Amino acid sequence: MLQCWERKVVQVTEPGHTVLEEKIILFLKKELLRLKQILSPDYQESNEMKSEEESDAREGVLQMALHFLCKMEHQDLADELNDNEMNVGCQKDLKRNLKNKYQSVFEGIAKQGSSVLLEKIYTDLYITEGESGKVNEEHEVRQIEYRSKKPAGQDRPIKCVDIFKPSSIHDKPIRRVLTKGVAGIGKTISVQKYVLDWAEGKDNQEINFILPLCFRELNIMKENEYSLMDVLHHFFPELKEFKFVCKKKYKVLFVLDGLDECRLQLDFQCNESLTDMRAVKSLDGILTNLIKGNLFPSALLWITSRPAAAGTIPAECVDLVTEVQGFNDSQKEEYFRKRISDERCAGKIISHIKSSRSLHIMCHIPVFCWIVAMVLQMIYSTGHKQIPKTLTEMYTYFLLFQTKQRSIKFDSVNDLDPQWNQKLILNLGRLAYQQLEKGNLIFYEEDLRECCLDVKEAAVYSGMCTQIFREESGIFLGTVFCFVHLSIQEYLAALYAFLMMANEGNDIISTQHAHQKAESMIILHKSSVDKALAHDDGRFDLFLRFLLGLSLESNQTLLHGLVSRRQGGFMDKIRTVLGLAGNDKTIKYIKDKIREAPSSEKMINLFHCLNELNDHSLVEQIQSFLSAGKLSKAKLSPGQWSALVFVLLTSDQNLDVFDLKKFIRSDEALLRLKPVVEESHTTLVDSCGLTEESCTTLASILCKESSKLRYLDFSGNHIGDAGVKKLCDGLQSPNCVLGTLRLQSCSITAEGCAALVSALSSNPSHLTELFLYSNKLGDSGVKQISTLLRNPDCKLDCLLGNCSIKAEGCAALVSALSSNPSSHLTWLSLWGNNLGDSGVQQIRALLSKPGCKLKIYYRTETV
Incomplete structure (x- = not known):
């Protein structure tokens, strides 16, 4: 019986055995050919997904190959093959994780609502070769205003995807690139798109590893000592088995995003030289040696920064400076048409933006476009008659809608009137003002506690404050806070100063005391004008615009419920004076300062302040001279001369000649x-x-x-x-x-x-x-x-x-x-x-x- 059964098994399985043998031999040949290709210096991993079921078999073939190479006394080939195979596996894991991390984006505010795929909203940004990496102390809105006047074709545009590729302009390889740009202009989103395209196998596949690091996360690790390998393993655990033994063999790109958020000293002069990737030193020493090229000298380096911090990196440590200039005029329109599915609504928004010079200039900033899209979509959908034409109106609507969304989401209140959390807004405003005084844009938990802000409460109020929280590989990287954009921080700081005066009669800026309480707001305005003029870096320029804009009844109406309306209260006394004379005293004070303005930048900001107060008298006089062709014969007052400069610098007219x-x-x-x-x-x-x-x-x-x-x-x-x-x-x-x-x-x-x-x-x-x-x-x-x-x-x-x-x-x-x-x-x-x-x-x-x-x-x- 047993012998009969064995004969049947042999008869049945013999053809299957032949097929099995053929499949094993074919698989072995393919795998050995793959291993041979892996040893080639120009090998690139195929993007085709291999069957997970075959992974154990492939590992077996690898071990057999390593065994026989050692037996043949080719230990060098065995080590190289093992290292390259590890490279392929780690690269695949890294690409998968980076794709998962970067394929979606929370537009404008992290962790608010649902994310969207980056490819659906991404609009190309205008990036040019910059003049230098030096510090730029001008206010960032001034820089945007200047860029809006720059003649087309004056800069050499660069595609983000080609940032490290050689060109006819540069006669040496580009290893270290510094990309600068104002807050919200799109530096981080450019990095995200570059990394995602690499992870998806679309571009720059000659790079073996892209390792993006964020300074705001590195800040948390500044107190301890690490090696470069420790840092990489903390942030990229998929690389723990990979040792980078032969550094020159692999093309690696380090991305250091957000230099302006760095709280490390970055002492390029005194930090000792470091060449060993496993040597334990301070994080400051590791980063300066990486940037200088002592650590991993063959690696590419991409640093992003706001202009004010660009000079932190020595000029000799930068091969190319580029600048993200945000959206040009055609890209603005493209963004709104991508962002807003209703073509009619998108067209109305584009037309409205073009009608306001100040709004149109600010739309160079992608984050501001997001704010505009949100606000105007809401206004057009609800049939509001008042359409924001000034920055103060736009940001007041933004605060209003964010407050309503919060009420609906967390308090289940669907009321036409906003449910203001006055205490929270005042605390956020206090944080914004205090940190604006210090020049800080990134805050930590202790900064919030100083302003009586509860961390969880601030995170819930995510319309105005963003919480970035990361926990990877069991390492707690901490919690970091920031406002969505510098302009929002300036708006909240101005709102805080206004509310403290309007509701409590407390002037947080001026040391003067009004003879009559009702004149206190005018003194606050004047002292704020002086404060803005005293800061050459323009730190309080937008703050001043917002503070003056908030004095208008139209903006206070939007904030009803937040501004005290108690009869006979402090705001009623202020309103009595402002109602009788309007803002005439403030306007006259600004016009006097325009005549004395020490620089064109200061003068331009003062004219924007007049615009926020709805006073266009000087500009209208000049425009009438221009339209009548009488300017060559007119005798102008100092104020009219300043108005002429303002009109020329902020108009659409090309100033090249x-x-x-x-x-x-x-x-x-x-x-x-x-x-x-x-x-x-x-x-x-x-x-x-x-x-x-x-x-x-x-x-x-x-x-x-x-x-x-x-x-x-x-x-x-x-x-x-x-x-x-x-x-x-x-x-x-x-x-x-x-x-x-x-x-x-x-x-x-x-x-x-x-x-x-x-x-x-x-x-x-x-x-x-x-x-x-x-x-x-x-x-x-x-x-x-x-x-x-x-x-x-x-x-x-x-x-x-x-x-x-x-x-x-x-x-x-x-x-x-x-x-x-x-x-x-x-x-x-x-x-x-x-x-x-x-x-x-x-x-x-x-x-x-x-x-x-x-x-x-x-x-x-x-x-």
């Missing part, structure tokens, strides 16, 4: 319009009756660190040698980028020519065209210019027509050009000079030399 002839032709006009000239690349002030005073004004513009002026036509102004000498103070500045200077008919003699030569000799590389036609330079002046042309760094082309030059001066020019074969000079105009036959002969001799590409014009002919 400034022509003084469109305005009043005078030294005063040029001085008053100096902020506009500073934004231009071409300045035309020819034949405007200007004097030495204007030379001083223009020299100060050329000396500015951010000087943009590349073309200056000063012709026809009889400034003489004294004026030229003052202008030379700017020409010799290392910040000067002027390429063309026209000084025809300016009454310049040899003395002025000597000053020009001296200035250009100290900074010879920038000026390429110098027009000195119809000046009495004489031979002595031309001899001075000849010394400049001998400089191999000089790139000058000269127009010296009608300059009283004779044969002696011509000889000096020819000698200089003959002695400097590397001269950049391509043409030289000597028309209208009495060169004589000897001068002409010298010119012909020079032009007949082999390889001479020079063109020289004399009389009316080309030689």
Whole structure:
């Protein structure tokens, strides 16, 4: 019986055994081929998902291969194969985890409502190559306002996906990139998209590992010591088995996001050098050595930062600076059409944003677009008649809707009137104001406790405060708080100052005391104006706009229930005064300050403050002059001059070319319009009756660190040698980028020519065209210019027509050009000079030399 059964089994299984043998051999061949490919230096893991059931079998083949390689005494190949196989497995786990982490986004406010897929709302951002990583202390809204005026095509755009790829501009590999941008502009979302595309196998697959680290999380670990490997294993536990033994073999990208949130010292000067990834040191020492390239020198590094903190990284530690400039005008529209499914509603929002210059500028910031979309969608859907046109109105509606949503979600109250939690809003406002004073944007639990804020309560009120909470691999990384955007922090700080005065009569800013309680709000306004003007970094600029905007009845109506309405109360007394005189006293005070404003940035912010108070008188006067074409003849007051500057700097008009002839032709006009000239690349002030005073004004513009002026036509102004000498103070500045200077008919003699030569000799590389036609330079002046042309760094082309030059001066020019074969000079105009036959002969001799590409014009002919 048993023998019969065994014969049947053999008969049945023999064909199956053959098939099994064939499948095993085929599988072995495929796996051995894969192992061979893994040993190749340019191997890339396939994105095709392999069957999980085969994982044990693949592990068995790997162990067999390792065993036989060791038996064959190829231990080096065995180690490399084992390391590469580990690389493939770890990379796959890392990509899977990063995909899960980054494929969704909580737009605007983390952990509020449901998340959306990044690919559904992502809109490309405008990223350019930045000028430097230096500190920018201007308020971020000022930077946005400047960017909105920048002529198209002036920057070199860069696609985020190509940020480390070589280009014709850079002659060396790019290893360390610093990306800067104002708060909410899209730096982190750009990082998220870059990492997600890599994790999904779409882009940059030549990179083996992308390791994103966030400074706000690293801050929690600053008190203890770690090795770089410890840090990586904390944040990426899937890499615990991978040792990075051969660092050069793997292309690794470290992303350090949010440098401005870093609370480490980052002492690049004093931290000792560190090269061992397993050496235990302070986190500060690890990061500085990673950035300097001592640790993991082959790794790529991408750091993101707000402009104010960009200078923390030494220039020698950065190969490329890029700048996220947010949405350009077309991208704004694209965002709203993606974000809002109702095309009609999206169109109405886009039209409304375009009608308000201040709102349109702020929409460069993606987070602000999110706020606008939320507010205007709600307004259009509920049929509100009042549409926000100012920043204060927009943020007041934002607070209103967030409060209503909180009431519906947590208190089950679906009432038309908001259920204000006055105590919580005051505490949030106190936190916002105190941290604004300190310049902090990231807060910790102790900061909240100081303001009587309960951590859980603040987290519940997530419309205005975000809680970032992470717990990975059993390591508690702590809780960090921040407002959604700096502007929301400034709004809440202003609301706190307003409510403290309106409800309690407490002035948190001014040290003055009003004679009458009803005048206290005006004193608060005036002291806030002074506070904003006193801070050069613009820290209280938006705060001031919001505080003044909140004094309007229209905004207080939206906040009813939050602003005390007790009859005979403090707010009633304030309202009595403000009702009788409006905000006239505040408006007059601001206009007085506009006349005294120390800078164009301060003046512009004060005009925005007038806009928040619904006073447009100065601007309307200037606009009427402009539309009537009377500006070149009008006599303007100091306030009207400031209004003209404001209109020009904030209008849609391209400021690339400034022509003084469109305005009043005078030294005063040029001085008053100096902020506009500073934004231009071409300045035309020819034949405007200007004097030495204007030379001083223009020299100060050329000396500015951010000087943009590349073309200056000063012709026809009889400034003489004294004026030229003052202008030379700017020409010799290392910040000067002027390429063309026209000084025809300016009454310049040899003395002025000597000053020009001296200035250009100290900074010879920038000026390429110098027009000195119809000046009495004489031979002595031309001899001075000849010394400049001998400089191999000089790139000058000269127009010296009608300059009283004779044969002696011509000889000096020819000698200089003959002695400097590397001269950049391509043409030289000597028309209208009495060169004589000897001068002409010298010119012909020079032009007949082999390889001479020079063109020289004399009389009316080309030689």
